[in-house]
Every structure is written in structure tokens, then in C-alpha cells.
Amino acid sequence: MRDILVLYYSVHGGTRALAEAIARGVAEVPGMLPRVRTVPRVATVVERPEPPVPSDGPPYVELSDLEECAGLALGSPTRFGNMAAPMKYFWDQTSGAWLSGALAGKPACVFTSTGSLHGGQESTLLSMMLPLLHHGMFIVGLPFAGQPDVMSTRSGGTPYGASHHAGHDAGLDATAEELRLATALGRRLAEAARKLA
Numbered sequence: 001m002r003d004i005l006v007l008y009y010s011v012h013g014g015t016r017a018l019a020e021a022i023a024r025g026v027a028e029v030p031g032m033l034p035r036v037r038t039v040p041r042v043a044t045v046v047e048r049p050e051p052p053v054p055s056d057g058p059p060y061v062e063l064s065d066l067e068e069c070a071g072l073a074l075g076s077p078t079r080f081g082n083m084a085a086p087m088k089y090f091w092d093q094t095s096g097a098w099l100s101g102a103l104a105g106k107p108a109c110v111f112t113s114t115g116s117l118h119g120g121q122e123s124t125l126l127s128m129m130l131p132l133l134h135h136g137m138f139i140v141g142l143p144f145a146g147q148p149d150v151m152s153t154r155s156g157g158t159p160y161g162a163s164h165h166a167g168h169d170a171g172l173d174a175t176a177e178e179l180r181l182a183t184a185l186g187r188r189l190a191e192a193a194r195k196l197a
Contacts, residue, residue: 002197003035004190005065008075009087010038012170014113015075016057018162018182021174022073022111025186032190035069037061039090061090067102071193072137073186074128075111075162081120082127083112091131104136107192109185111162115170117155125160138196140189147184149177157181 004026010016023034036058054060066072076083097103110128114121129139141159144150149157155175156163162182164174174182 002031002194003033003069004071004073004186004193005061005069006034006036006073006075006186007061007065008036008038008073008111009077009084010075010113011077011084012166014164014166014170014174015077015111017174018111018113018164018178019073019075021179021182022075022109022162022186022189025183025188026073026190028183028187029190029194032070032194034186035065037065039086042086042089063094063097066094066097067100069106070197071106071189072103072108072132073111073189074108074132075113076124076128078112078114078120078124081123083124087128094131094135098135101136103132105196106137107140107189107196108132108137109140109161109189111182111185113156113164113166115166115168117165121156121163121165122158122160125158125163129160138192140185140192142181142185142188147181149181149184153177153181161185
């Protein structure tokens with residue numbers, strides 16, 4: 001196995017930008033490939049489900065993506081200090097993978113985007129780790145050592161994972177520091193997966 005699953009949900013593009021940077025970091029590691037996937041929106045109106053294939057962007061994740069990956073990068077925008085409902089809905093359906101141990105022993109990392117600088121970046125990253133720990137995954141973070149941007153960033157980027165401050169109207173693009181940290185996180189995850197393999 002050499003695919004790293006980069007699984008994210010994004011509404012305004014901030015989380016997607018981090019996912020793309022993480023995928024670039026994964027691709028920098030010889031023998032490792034990013035497999036980028038997303039999840040559909042969750043609607044209260046069930047008469048209008050999402051189409052089976054998104055109109056643009058990566059395909060929707062399937063449970064087989066979890067089984068086949070060598071590692072996982074999980075990303076979601078912040079919703080009150082937690083992952084967004086569509087991502088939570090997906091994880092609530094993974095009990096079969098949990099029972100089989102499909103993710104046990106694989107490395108994982110997390111990333112997020114928030115509307116405000118103090119909008120719950122770190123609590124979202126920490127709460128996204130919980131299902132991954134239940135699945136038996138090893139968590140990979142961004143250490144201060146070797147990542148000077150973690151110490152100097154004035155927007156996103158934490159030792160718990162990559163993050164982006166999008167602004168209250170989602171009008172702020174990812175900064176160079178945020179993208180460097182996301183790329184470094186993808187590279188670090190892929191290196192860990194290669195060593196564990």
C-alpha cells in the first residue's frame with residue numbers, strides 16, 4: 001500500500017486549499033501517492049440527495065478507501081469547535097472498518113479551517129483525532145522542531161495539525177506559512193507511512 005488518503009470536507013475552499021497542499025507534500029515522498037477524496041453534504045431534505053458523483057473536485061470517499069490507504073489526512077472546517085456534520089456523518093458509518101481493524105496501526109493527521117482566529121482551530125483538530133484513535137491510528141503532528149512556521153505564524157498552523165484562518169466571510173486565502181505547514185504535514189505523514197510499511 002502506498003496511497004495516502006487525503007479526506008476532507010470544504011464549503012468555501014479553505015479546507016480544500018490545505019488538502020491540496022497536504023497532497024503535494026505526500027507526493028514529495030518517493031513511492032507515496034495522495035488519494036484525495038471528499039464527503040457529500042448532509043441535507044435535512046432527503047428528497048434532494050447529493051448526486052452520486054460530485055460535479056467538480058475529487059470523488060466521494062468510499063469505505064474501501066479506508067481499507068486501501070497506508071495513511072490518512074483528515075480535514076474539516078470548524079463547526080463550534082468540532083468537525084462539520086458531513087464529515088461526522090461519514091465517520092459514524094465506519095463501524096465495520098473499526099471492527100475489522102482496517103485503520104489500526106496506520107498513521108493519521110488532521111487539518112482545519114476557521115472563520116475566526118479563535119474560532120476553535122485547536123479544539124477541532126483535537127476532536128477530529130478521537131475517531132482516529134478509536135480506529136487505532138497513530139497521530140502525526142507538526143513539531144516545533146524543524147517547523148519554524150509553527151512558532152512564527154500569525155494565522156493558522158498548530159502542533160496538532162495544519163490550519164487556516166479564512167476570516168468571518170471566508171475571504172482570506174491561505175497564507176504562505178499555512179500552506180508550507182500543510183505541505184510539511186503531508187510529507188511527514190507520508191514518511192511515517194513509508195516507515196511503518
